[in-house]
Amino acid sequence: MRTAAGGPEVLRLAERPVPGPGPGEVRVRVHVSGLNPTDWRSRRRALPPGMSEQVPHQDGAGVIDTVGPQVDPARVGQRVWIWEAAWERPWGTAQQYTLVPDRQAVPLPDHAAFALGAALGIPALTAHRALTVHDGGPARLAPGTLHGATVLVAGGAGAVGNAAVQLARWAGARVVTTVSGPAKAALARAAGAHGVFDYRAQDAVAEVLAFAPEGVDIVVEVAPGANAALDLAVTAPGAVVASYSAGEDERLSVPVLSSLPKNLRWQSVFVYTVPPAAKQQALTDVAAAVDAGALRVGEAAGLPLHRYPLEHVADAHTALEQGVIGKVLLDIP
Template sequence: MKAIVYERSGGSDVLSLTDRPVPEPGPGEVRVKVAFSGVNPTDWKSRTNAQPGAGAPQVPNQDGSGVVDAVGPGVDAARVGERVWIWEAAWQRTDGTAQEYVVLPARQAVPLPAHASLELGAGLGIPAMTAHRALTLAEGGPVRLAPGVLADRTVLVAGGAGAVGNAAIQLARWAGATVLTTVSGPEKAKLAEAAGAHHVVDYRAQDAASAIRALAPEGVDLVVEVAPTANVALDLAVLAPNGTVAFYADGSGPEVTIPVRDSMFRNLRWLGILVYTIPDAAKLAAVAAISDAVAAGALRGGEQAGLPWHHYPLPRTADAHDAVQSGAVGKVLIDL
């Protein structure tokens, strides 16, 4: 089978196309014939900063979709032929989804409803699980999202045209929240509107704090934050008492300064998220809620849902990684 591997850290030029034996599933595992491999920022960052497993080449990419074509001992044989979406394929493993077949624990290949495309499935994983974690961290918030559980909440999604932002808008809307989002221009505003945001604020065209306060006079309960260093002043300006900032990226800077007394008096919470290291129960709650939202048609993909798909063939995986590193707007997919 064809696979992309790297054996040392570095730029996208360390990725190479190779032939490998088709793997066999062991106890509790399934083998998936991969249709699409989804690319996330942590995929190129892992390639750049971390060494592959000792003595074994690393296949990149955590997310993907495809069809189960074999199962190992202890797994129901009825799963053969099942369409699935994949999460955390390469976390603490050398086998990601940038290959024609991947073997992984059965729970990490999740059934995908017939109406949901395999492109959508390949884009769920890390973005939707990150969004779910962020949306469940507010004071008194739910452990698992479901319709109505955020009905009394106002959520601000920073960067509503990004992959996590798109998932956060859709999941928050499904859960009943009033959803505001910030974007950096009119084209991204269209994408955020397509995702379902109730209110979209272009922070380059208007004063974002004033606009958000006008839309949410009592403040926002939760900020899903992609750029905490850049947005700390804005978040402070719009947060309601007992509000929460859940941040999941450091692209705006490696450090953020938080005013102690203001946070104390208003009982504000600043919480970081890395989906790979959240509690296992939180991962499973996210997977279950995401599956429910997809089944309900509330979590969608493609340009009509505010997240355009960008397709690359497997031999151009390096270009796909570079596109994500360069900030491609939409979801980058590798076609297998």
């Protein structure tokens, strides 16, 4: 937990009574907690209004051990994955027991490891929104819904990029990704990208257009400021550039006159405030992809796992903040 803003050193272990769920809530015995860049960024900011302390981390996986009023008692004992646990709430997943609203604990099939469940949440829901926000495209993902579409994933070795590659492949798209070195290229290929280009060693524009001469329909963009010129050069008419991340000081200069003939959309994606109906569709589709075995984690799936015990949460935050490649997880005792 933390009681102040700052670096990883503000995180500390504390013993507290096991909480009881309120109306519409479930209590989850957390097995694995997943870290995202928003976790260390929010740690550096002041606590939300009205909170004197907060347990970090939005994502996790575990087992429902009790439910509050207005929740089906049959959910007790259900394996679940959790999303947005700490969004404007004090109960994150970096603890043995956490409370979340009923809908924020999604059933996790028996064949899916808790590590996979803890890696879904923010990355998978962000990727889903980026893949479904364009004009004329599907509002949902399922096998065949992106058939005939070409998707460019910038940074295919990242957590969101990995989820975007796997979801786009599951939905039938042709997927190309850009990376910054051979090791990341191997991970993007393992995720399932059809084409992988190292923008430091290759002419990314030429390579993407050779792969997709008519241009790409969707760009899942991790660095819109740095990649605006590339995105403009490779997009097809009516395409969307859906950006979900940026550096703290990054600025996006949109080439308006060049964008106009393509009817190009520059779209922001902030998963926490995605419209409720779109969020619910994402939950349904991601759960279906997990059930189908279409979302995987681990190095063989292009997303290496870096696991830390709960007492080393500060080390986990440091690794993530320093840019470790893969997914950082906490194992909860």
